[in-house]
Amino acid sequence: MRVRNRxxxxxxxxxxxxxxxxxxxxxxxxxxxVCVLNQSSNPVVRDVxxxxxxxxxxxxxxxxxxxLVLSGQGAHFVTKHWLDTVVLLLxxxxxxxxxxxxxxxxxRRDQPRLSxxxxxxxxxxxxxxxxxxxxxxxxxxxxxxxxxxxxxxxGDSVWxxxxxxxxxxxxxxxPVTPLGRLFAVCLMICGLALLGAVTGSFSSWLIQVFxxxxxxxxxxxxxxxxxxxxxxxxxx
Numbered sequence: 001m002r003v004r005n006r007x008x009x010x011x012x013x014x015x016x017x018x019x020x021x022x023x024x025x026x027x028x029x030x031x032x033x034v035c036v037l038n039q040s041s042n043p044v045v046r047d048v049x050x051x052x053x054x055x056x057x058x059x060x061x062x063x064x065x066x067x068l069v070l071s072g073q074g075a076h077f078v079t080k081h082w083l084d085t086v087v088l089l090l091x092x093x094x095x096x097x098x099x100x101x102x103x104x105x106x107x108r109r110d111q112p113r114l115s116x117x118x119x120x121x122x123x124x125x126x127x128x129x130x131x132x133x134x135x136x137x138x139x140x141x142x143x144x145x146x147x148x149x150x151x152x153x154x155g156d157s158v159w160x161x162x163x164x165x166x167x168x169x170x171x172x173x174x175p176v177t178p179l180g181r182l183f184a185v186c187l188m189i190c191g192l193a194l195l196g197a198v199t200g201s202f203s204s205w206l207i208q209v210f211x212x213x214x215x216x217x218x219x220x221x222x223x224x225x226x227x228x229x230x231x232x233x234x235x236x
Contacts, residue, residue, distance in 0.1 A: 010070040017063050025094045028056040029134055032092070036137045037154060057091055064088050092138055095130035096190065120201040124194045128165055131194075135187040136161040142180040149176050160184075165191035 034049035064084060068077045078085050087093050140157035143149045150173040151157050160173045164187050175181045 006070050006072050010067060013066055013070060020059065021063060024056045024059055025097070026130075028053060028060075028091055028094060029130065029137075031056065032134075033137055036141045060088055060091060060094075092134040093131070093186070095127050095134065121198055124198045124201075128191070128194045131187065131190055132158075132161040132165050135164070135183050138183045139175055139180045142177045142183070143175055146177050146180075150174060151180075161187065164188055165194070167191055167195060 031049040031053040035046055035053065038046050038049070067081075067084075071077045073080065083096065087097055136154065136157040139151060139160065140154050143151040143157070144153075151160055156173050160175075163170050164184060167188065175184050
């Protein structure tokens, strides 16, 4: 019986943990939403949500610990996989790891369902929506009841999150607590990155489409497209 080495065991673990981690991410966010938004006097719902919340986070920690051990990299694993480390410490940022889960699941398919540009825009859109929802929950939890707060309802928090992640920033509602402002900074940074990814992918897609049209038009006329016309010979 052949003994598997660490890389093989690591691959097997990651392959087996793909689906549980994919399910655990929205489950964690849903339980956190229940804890923040539940206004009923019955503590049972909140207690159940908190229990599931910590259980899911414990699964995240176990997954991180197993990959740390199987990698054999020691402390280098923490710096090499810095995003995983940050997400473990701040699990509300879990949506940013969707791309890793998506890539892992796509390995099981021979052909991706979406084009490259479609995948980038879909990932950015889903990540932006989940991050906005998570940030709205976190900021609402910190801001409600704070002295001088302008974010008094969850609707106000959602409106603020939408304006922040799109870099519009109307300024009609803003966080006033230190943690609320910290969450705002994180959301704005993620919003800039995601907006840049979507804008760049959309621009590249338009260039590709127009390039195909130019080549098709040139072929019909029997002449090369403008970007393939040879330069004129030097004078003299």
